[in-house]
Amino acid sequence: MKKIGIFALSMCPGLALAHPSHAEAGFVSGFIHPFTGIDHLAAMFGVGLICSLFFSKEKNFKWAILLVLASSLGVGALLAVVGLKLQFIEAMITLSVVCVGMLLLLGGLGRSINQWTVCGLAVLSAFHGYVHILEGSGVMNFGQYALGFIISSIALYFAGLSLGNKLTSVLDKQKLCMLSGGAYMLVGLALGL
Numbered sequence: 001m002k003k004i005g006i007f008a009l010s011m012c013p014g015l016a017l018a019h020p021s022h023a024e025a026g027f028v029s030g031f032i033h034p035f036t037g038i039d040h041l042a043a044m045f046g047v048g049l050i051c052s053l054f055f056s057k058e059k060n061f062k063w064a065i066l067l068v069l070a071s072s073l074g075v076g077a078l079l080a081v082v083g084l085k086l087q088f089i090e091a092m093i094t095l096s097v098v099c100v101g102m103l104l105l106l107g108g109l110g111r112s113i114n115q116w117t118v119c120g121l122a123v124l125s126a127f128h129g130y131v132h133i134l135e136g137s138g139v140m141n142f143g144q145y146a147l148g149f150i151i152s153s154i155a156l157y158f159a160g161l162s163l164g165n166k167l168t169s170v171l172d173k174q175k176l177c178m179l180s181g182g183a184y185m186l187v188g189l190a191l192g193l
Contacts, residue, residue, distance in 0.1 A: 026141025030148025033132060034156060039093050040128060042187050044156035046100035047121055049180065052164025053107045053173055065118050066161070070154050072122040076129025077146050089131055094191040096124035101184025108177030128153070
């Protein structure tokens, strides 16, 4: 497990939006895009982790949340396609990583979250969808690119969800929340500098 984490981190650039143009291909470029930036990778994985830790007893609600978040990626992508100009995009991407870290820290402290928090995560997820489209604007097979990034983002949601579901001990979940929440806050700080 440690080798996978180290490998994943070694593939990530240090700054938000520090991704090269993916003009060569469609689906594959879209699919790998969320894995090429620590901002996207951390936010998508962390949201899945949050769903597993906070909504472990409400299975249907957990899946509904993941569906809403995946849909909000699509909405953000659509906003970029129609040409809506959003401000403070990089700040919102950084804020999403910080918010995920904060929610994980709150989970480690035994706090709970509600559906309004999920609405906030959906808004931040829409910014990720928006940014994915802006970064893939030179792609020839645009529809395939969008499908690729949505599928890989869902895969990252499920990876976080799966890790959280493997932990059965409350103490283990609290430790994971505290460690990952602290790491997310550091990543958010690094992205914001």
